Amino acid sequence: MLVTFVGGDDGPWHIERNEPVRGEGLSPASRLRVFEGTAPPVGGRWALRGVTSNERYVTAVEQMELGRRSPGLGRTGATMAALIPIRKSDAWWMLPQDERRAIFEDRSHHIATGLRYLPAVARRLHHGRDLDELFDFLTWFEFAPSDSSGFEELVAMQRETEEWSFVEREVDLRLVRSD
Amino acid sequence: MLVTFVGGDDGPWHIERNEPVRGEGLSPASRLRVFEGTAPPVGGRWALRGVTSNERYVTAVEQMELGRRSPGLGRTGATMAALIPIRKSDAWWMLPQDERRAIFEDRSHHIATGLRYLPAVARRLHHGRDLDELFDFLTWFEFAPSDSSGFEELVAMQRETEEWSFVEREVDLRLVRSD
Numbered sequence: 001m002l003v004t005f006v007g008g009d010d011g012p013w014h015i016e017r018n019e020p021v022r023g024e025g026l027s028p029a030s031r032l033r034v035f036e037g038t039a040p041p042v043g044g045r046w047a048l049r050g051v052t053s054n055e056r057y058v059t060a061v062e063q064m065e066l067g068r069r070s071p072g073l074g075r076t077g078a079t080m081a082a083l084i085p086i087r088k089s090d091a092w093w094m095l096p097q098d099e100r101r102a103i104f105e106d107r108s109h110h111i112a113t114g115l116r117y118l119p120a121v122a123r124r125l126h127h128g129r130d131l132d133e134l135f136d137f138l139t140w141f142e143f144a145p146s147d148s149s150g151f152e153e154l155v156a157m158q159r160e161t162e163e164w165s166f167v168e169r170e171v172d173l174r175l176v177r178s179d
Numbered sequence: 180m181l182v183t184f185v186g187g188d189d190g191p192w193h194i195e196r197n198e199p200v201r202g203e204g205l206s207p208a209s210r211l212r213v214f215e216g217t218a219p220p221v222g223g224r225w226a227l228r229g230v231t232s233n234e235r236y237v238t239a240v241e242q243m244e245l246g247r248r249s250p251g252l253g254r255t256g257a258t259m260a261a262l263i264p265i266r267k268s269d270a271w272w273m274l275p276q277d278e279r280r281a282i283f284e285d286r287s288h289h290i291a292t293g294l295r296y297l298p299a300v301a302r303r304l305h306h307g308r309d310l311d312e313l314f315d316f317l318t319w320f321e322f323a324p325s326d327s328s329g330f331e332e333l334v335a336m337q338r339e340t341e342e343w344s345f346v347e348r349e350v351d352l353r354l355v356r357s358d
Contacts, residue, residue, distance in 0.1 A: 002311065054272045055275055055276055056235070056276060057276050058276055059275050059276065059277040060275045060278055062278060063275040092234045096234055096237045096238050096239045096241070096242040097234055097235060097276075097280070098237075098238040099239055129232070129233075130232050131310065144294050
C-alpha cells in the first residue's frame with residue numbers, strides 16, 4: 001500500500017517539532033495529513049511517499065512475537081505521533097543480506113529494542129528507496145502522552161547503534177492529533 | 180535505476196517467443212526496447228517496469244562469488260536474451276526473511292544454480308512489487324547462441340524448485356538482437 005505524508009496547512013496532525021537530525025531538514029509546515037492508497041491532491045509544502053512492504057530482516061520467531069504484541073494504528077488514546085524519515089548510505093545498500101541482518105539485529109538489536117516498547121508504541125514502516133524517493137524509510141509511530149518518555153528512550157537508543165552509523169539523512173517530526 | 184521494457188513494433192530485440200507459463204500471458208508484440216533510467220515515450224503494446232535494487236538474499240561469500248563471475252550486459256556475442264516476468268503469491272510475501280531464504284537457497288539452490296551458468300548467462304534482476312506493478316520480478320538474461328541449451332537447463336531446473344511453487348504468474352519471452 002502506497003502511503004503519502006503531506007505537510008502543509010491542513011490535516012488532523014499538528015506538527016509540533018520538525019528538526020533535522022542529520023543532513024538537510026524539511027521545510028516548515030504546521031499540519032500533516034496521511035493518505036493511504038489514494039494519491040493526495042496537489043498542494044502542501046512537501047509530500048513524502050513510501051510503501052508498506054514485506055519484512056526484510058525478521059525471523060519466524062520475531063515475526064510471531066511482533067504480530068502478537070503490535071497494536072494497530074488509530075488507537076483512541078494514541079494522540080501523539082512521530083514521523084522519522086531516514087536515508088541510509090550506499091555503503092549500507094551494497095552490503096549482502098547476512099551482513100545487514102548482523103548489523104541490524106545481532107549488533108544493533110533493532111527488533112529486540114522495538115519489542116520492549118510494544119504495545120505502547122505502535123509503528124508502521126514505509127519503504128521509499130525503490131520509488132526513488134529522497135528517504136529510504138518513513139517510520140510512523142503512535143503512542144499515548146503517558147508513553148512519550150518511553151518513546152524518547154527508544155529513539156535515543158536507536159541513534160547510538162552501529163546501524164545508525166549508516167544513516168546519512170534523518171529528520172525528526174513530532175505530532176499531536178487535533179482533528 | 181528504473182528500467183522499462185516496452186513491447187511493440189520497434190526496438191533492437193526481436194521477440195521470438197512470448198508464452199504464458201502460469202496465469203495470464205502478455206499481448207503479442209514483435210519487438211522490444213529497454214529504457215534505462217529515462218521514462219519511455221508513450222506507445223507500445225505493453226510496458227513492464229522494475230528497479231534494480233539491493234540484494235535480498237545473498238550472503239557475503241555468495242556476493243563475492245557472484246561479483247567475480249558475473250559479466251556485464253551488452254557483450255558482443257550475447258545476441259540472445261530472455262525476459263521472464265514473475266509474480267509470487269501472498270503466501271510467499273507473508274513469510275519471514277529466514278524462511279524465504281531457506282526456501283530460496285537452502286532448498287531451491289537459486290544462487291548456486293545460477294552460479295553454475297556464469298559467466299555464460301548474464302543476468303539482471305528488476306523489482307516491481309513496491310512499484311505496484313503486475314509482476315514482482317523481471318529477470319533479464321543475455322547469452323550467446325552456443326549457450327542457449329545451458330540457459331534452457333537453468334530455466335527448467337528453476338521451475339522444478341520449491342521456490343517456484345510460490346510463483347502464481349509467469350511469462351517467458353525469448354529475444355534475438357537485430358539492430
